[in-house]
Amino acid sequence: MLTLTTLTSLAEVVDTVNMTTRTYHHGQLRESLIDAGVELARAGGPEAVQLRAVSRAAGVSHNAAYRHFTDLDDLLAAVCTRAMRELALLMEDRMARVTTRVRVRRAWDRLDAIGTAYVEFARREPGWFRTAFSVGADPEAVGEEGVGRSGLSPYGLLGACLDDLVAVGALDADRRDGAEYAAWSMVHGLSALLVEGPLRILPDEEVARALRVSLGVVRRGL
Numbered sequence: 001m002l003t004l005t006t007l008t009s010l011a012e013v014v015d016t017v018n019m020t021t022r023t024y025h026h027g028q029l030r031e032s033l034i035d036a037g038v039e040l041a042r043a044g045g046p047e048a049v050q051l052r053a054v055s056r057a058a059g060v061s062h063n064a065a066y067r068h069f070t071d072l073d074d075l076l077a078a079v080c081t082r083a084m085r086e087l088a089l090l091m092e093d094r095m096a097r098v099t100t101r102v103r104v105r106r107a108w109d110r111l112d113a114i115g116t117a118y119v120e121f122a123r124r125e126p127g128w129f130r131t132a133f134s135v136g137a138d139p140e141a142v143g144e145e146g147v148g149r150s151g152l153s154p155y156g157l158l159g160a161c162l163d164d165l166v167a168v169g170a171l172d173a174d175r176r177d178g179a180e181y182a183a184w185s186m187v188h189g190l191s192a193l194l195v196e197g198p199l200r201i202l203p204d205e206e207v208a209r210a211l212r213v214s215l216g217v218v219r220r221g222l
Contacts, residue, residue, distance in 0.1 A: 030068040032058045037079040042127045046134035049076050076135055081146040083132035086125065088148030091117040091157050103168040111161045112215050115187045118154070119211055122191035129195060133188075158183060162222075171222055183218050190214050 036057035040048040051072055055062045069075040094117040098109045122129040147153050152160060162179050165171035171179070193199040194207060202210065 029058065029060065029064065033060075033065055033068060033075065034078050034082060037075055038082045038128075041079050041083065041131040042125060045127045045130040046076060046080075048127070049079050049131070051075060073135070076131075078145070080131055080133075080135040083125075083128040084146035084153060085148065086128055087118070087121050087132060087154045088146070088150075088152065088157060090121050091154055092148045092150055093117070094120075095157070095161075104170045107161070107164045107168045107170050108219060111165065111183070111218075114154075114157055114161060115183070115215050115218065116211060118187045119191050119194065119207075122195050123207075126195045129191065155180065155184070165222070175222065179222060182221060186214050186218050 033054050037049045037054045040050075040053055040057065049072070051065050051069075052062050054075065055065045058065075065075065069078070091114040094113040095110050098106055098113055100106045100109060148157070150157070150160075158180050162171065162176060162183070166173050166176050190199075190210060194202070194210075199207075199210065
């Protein structure tokens with residue numbers, strides 16, 4: 001829910017974004033509008049992404065946005081995709097920190113790493129987290145702007161980790177089908193509880209324990 005305090009901070013965000021995006025080059029208005037929407041979403045979630053606010057932040061008229069987006073949902077989908085990319089990049093970064101050369105352990109640790117990154121992203125960037133999943137869409141069809149350096153989306157990275165578990169013999173091939181749903185549901189549910197639910201009051205050490213237990217359940221389930 002947007003409060004008066006939130007609306008005031010969003011107005012400040014609009015003014016700040018306005019200063020940085022007004023000088024866009026000819027032909028880059030679409031990018032400037034998305035950039036503005038991404039910053040608004042970061043501060044206030046998907047509700048903050050409105051055509052008038054985004055247009056103002058980009059320094060153009062409200063009608064100019066319709067040259068690049070058919071409606072608000074079209075703009076929000078583009079912002080959602082950018083948020084997905086930020087999540088994918090963080091997941092890749094955490095995977096890269098896994099240094100063990102023992103193949104089975106490495107495969108499990110990489111799965112834990114992306115689950116940890118997912119929760120970290122939700123807690124660190126709640127606006128982007130809420131925005132990333134505010135648009136109903138095929139999680140594999142996010143386009144080039146919704147992937148990390150590997151060319152994979154967050155959902156694609158999860159699938160790759162599960163495939164790796166099969167490849168190293170840690171997961172039976174007949175248990176692989178649909179495993180994304182269980183693993184994804186666990187970390188997304190925990191993230192939502194930590195960001196917007198009753199678990200948001202937990203101290204950091206208890207959050208770490210909740211995450212550790214949840215990832216352990218995923219491992220045992222697989």
